[in-house]
Amino acid sequence: QVRLQQWGxxxxxxxxxxxxxxxxxxxxxxxxYWTWIRQPPGKGLEWIGEINDSGGxxxxxxxxxxxxxxxxxxxxxxxxxxNSVTAADTAxxxxxxxxxxxxxxxxxWGEGTTVTVSS
Amino acid sequence: EIVLTQSPGTLxxxxxxxxxxxxxxxxxxxxxxxxxxxxxxxxxxRLLIYGASSRATGIPDRFSGSGSxxxxxxxxxxxxxxxxxxxxCQQYDSSPYSFGQGTKLEIK
Numbered sequence: 001q002v003r004l005q006q007w008g009x010x011x012x013x014x015x016x017x018x019x020x021x022x023x024x025x026x027x028x029x030x031x032x033y034w035t036w037i038r039q040p041p042g043k044g045l046e047w048i049g050e051i052n053d054s055g056g057x058x059x060x061x062x063x064x065x066x067x068x069x070x071x072x073x074x075x076x077x078x079x080x081x082x083n084s085v086t087a088a089d090t091a092x093x094x095x096x097x098x099x100x101x102x103x104x105x106x107x108x109w110g111e112g113t114t115v116t117v118s119s
Numbered sequence: 120e121i122v123l124t125q126s127p128g129t130l131x132x133x134x135x136x137x138x139x140x141x142x143x144x145x146x147x148x149x150x151x152x153x154x155x156x157x158x159x160x161x162x163x164x165r166l167l168i169y170g171a172s173s174r175a176t177g178i179p180d181r182f183s184g185s186g187s188x189x190x191x192x193x194x195x196x197x198x199x200x201x202x203x204x205x206x207x208c209q210q211y212d213s214s215p216y217s218f219g220q221g222t223k224l225e226i227k
Contacts, residue, residue: 037164044207044221045164060215061120061215105169107169107175
């Protein structure tokens with residue numbers, strides 16, 4: 001059974017860098033687009049971007065200038081960095097298993113990491 | 120960017136009733152690329168419907184999806200207590216793969 005476990009710092013100051021990692025267990029890492037999504041308090045979902053096992057990426061233009069993603073296939077992990085954070089980046093961040101071949105959906109999600117940006 | 124508009128914002132119904140949730144896209148979305156998720160309080164979203172009408176593994180058959188072009192619908196035939204949650208549509212037709220703002224289904 002595939003499982004995503006995520007971790008990273010939950011409290012940041014403005015201008016710092018948000019760093020989260022998601023570990024994949026119980027399933028092959030290859031072929032999928034591994035995805036990050038966030039949800040500000042009391043609001044809806046925002047797609048941040050995705051990365052495949054070759055390191056190919058696709059980002060939301062709203063965050064593109066501040067976002068990097070990386071993948072470590074030897075550890076079955078992928079990571080998200082968002083630099084120069086502000087209070088507007090306060091949200092629950094989710095990792096998810098995304099599209100694969102002709103299957104376009106996110107079917108397995110991490111539990112979410114609450115990130116708060118505050119001085 | 121494709122904008123998805125969900126309606127109503129909140130839907131108040133009783134267990135046993137039928138729920139109809141709408142998702143309208145600002146431009147045509149292929150049915151292959153329209154997805155529905157359910158999110159219960161404090162939980163991660165859960166995949167319900169993909170390809171506009173295909174139920175994900177383990178999803179009860181009271182959930183159904185339909186629609187094409189710019190108008191899509193999620194129907195819950197007979198509401199169970201556990202169905203009261205927030206529902207999101209998402210499109211994978213063009214990046215960024217946007218979500219609707221959600222419909223909250225609450226107990227009347």
